[in-house]
Amino acid sequence: MMNQAFSIDYFILLAGLLLVAGVITAKFSTRLGVPALVLFLLVGMLAGSDGLGFIYFDNPTYAQLIGILALVIILFEGGLQTKWSTIKRVAAPSLSLATIGVILTSSGVAVAAKFILDVSWLEAFLFGAIVGSTDAAAVFAVLKGKNIRKRLGSTLEAESGTNDPMAVFLTISFIELLVSDQPNYLFMLGSFFWQMGLGIVFGFALGKIASLAINRINLDSSGLYPVFALAFALLTYSVTALIGASGLLAVYIAALVIGNSDLTYRHSIFRFNEGFAWMMQILMFVILGLLVFPTQLFDWDIIIRGVVLSLLLMLVARPIAVFLSTIGMGFSVKERTFLAWAGLRGAVPIVLATFPMIAGLENSQLFFNVIFFVVLTSALIQGSTISFFAEKLHLTGTQKQTPLHSLELVSIGKANAEIIEIEISENNIVANQSLAEISFPKDVLVNAIIRQGDLITPAGDTRLQAGDILYVLVAKQSKQAVKTLFADKEPMLD
Known part of the structure; x- marks a missing residue:
């Protein structure tokens, strides 16, 4: 034994x-x-x-x-x-x-x-x-x-x-x-x-x-x-x-x-x-x-x-x-x-x-x-x-960036809500717009913005930039509407 x-x-x-x-x-x-x-x-x-x-x-x-x-x-x-x-x-x-x-x-x-x-x-x-x-x-x-x-x-x-x-x-x-x-x-x-x-x-x-x-x-x-x-x-x-x-x-x-x-x-x-x-x-x-x-x-x-x-x-x-x-x-x-x-x-x-x-x-x-x-x-x-x-051979593209932040995303089952991550690319529909200019559904809240490794507290006049990562609290029934709102234009492959 x-x-x-x-x-x-x-x-x-x-x-x-x-x-x-x-x-x-x-x-x-x-x-x-x-x-x-x-x-x-x-x-x-x-x-x-x-x-x-x-x-x-x-x-x-x-x-x-x-x-x-x-x-x-x-x-x-x-x-x-x-x-x-x-x-x-x-x-x-x-x-x-x-x-x-x-x-x-x-x-x-x-x-x-x-x-x-x-x-x-x-x-x-x-x-x-x-x-x-x-x-x-x-x-x-x-x-x-x-x-x-x-x-x-x-x-x-x-x-x-x-x-x-x-x-x-x-x-x-x-x-x-x-x-x-x-x-x-x-x-x-x-x-x-x-x-x-x-x-x-x-x-x-x-x-x-x-x-x-x-x-x-x-x-x-x-x-x-x-x-x-x-x-x-x-x-x-x-x-x-x-x-x-x-x-x-x-x-x-x-x-x-x-x-x-x-x-x-x-x-x-x-x-x-x-x-x-x-x-x-x-x-x-x-x-x-x-x-x-x-x-x-x-x-x-x-x-x-x-x-x-x-x-x-x-x-x-x-x-x-x-x-x-x-x-x-x-x-x-x-x-x-x-x-x-x-x-x-x-x-x-x-x-x-x-x-x-x-x-x-x-x-x-x-x-x-x-x-x-x-x-x-x-x-x-x-x-x-x-x-x-x-x-x-000159076949390199834009350098891939690894985010320096760490935020655990959660789905709040009892509250029927989620925190989702959205990255703003150069060809994103809302790039260069302020949060006040974006028509959010009523049950959506932008909690945080990560920009070049720094935390940005979102406000109405905060203008979104390419590379920004948004953490958004959203009701599950509005999740698809938010993703459509932040959708990219037709992407191009290098």
């Missing part, structure tokens, strides 16, 4: 230490100019049996479970933060990159893998499929806070949020071809349309149901609303996956619907999921770092093959795929060059690399080690130079 209690306490201690190490590395990743995900992977490798020996972990099934769960949370948080007004303007290039781009990238890498890894053509295309997609966790983390032009950043985020289903479909399809004696190609084609089509339908439907349920139900504690929203993310993935459709695509679509709906306790839901996504990102990359054994990874044979494949992916396969899949979509050569360079690989390829291991394929361990090295070099080289390339 004492030994069992000690094991539990030891496990909890290690979990706490790994999270602390993850948070600290995230804090210093920006100063070091290295993406946080690389440091998370290194923490896992350091804590593993080939490092300090704290944890021995070699179970790809558990790693896959944790990885998929983390991807669900990360995609959900990313979708919540994405605005329809932005995504609809980049829908065509994003979807083209997420489908045609993934196929072209996978094919290009497969040709190289056939000769570099000395495997069969089916195995080569399996390898290409695994590394064919960009990674949502990596892209969201690296682009957050960067002043990349809005159209480019939105395209990359939308691509990374929607291309995982294609990579998953291709990976599973090639595994089935390898293990099946009589593959059914017609069935695989039908499966693609089934997975993508129902993924979109279920994501949209469950997103609408979730938004309605969050607003209609009256829970006793405000802390339950973020949990309720997260429950719908897990439900959306599982229900969609159980019918053989793309659960990851459904989660991202549902998050877009929820995030662009008029939600009660919106601020709490967003902040909770942002923190939880960070925790799952740390956990996922640390676990994936534990799964790899550095003595196998840093073998000269793996290093040489990994470097060559990584360079071919970054400098040949991805650029060709981007330039071909964005023809006629209004991107300049510089912009397409940047889109090609910013195609980060991250957790998704490593998680997908566990599929051949679980299936017991002959070269699965070789694939995992090479893919891990490809991801590591991609994140390290591309992730640390995104801002540099954007500046050199």
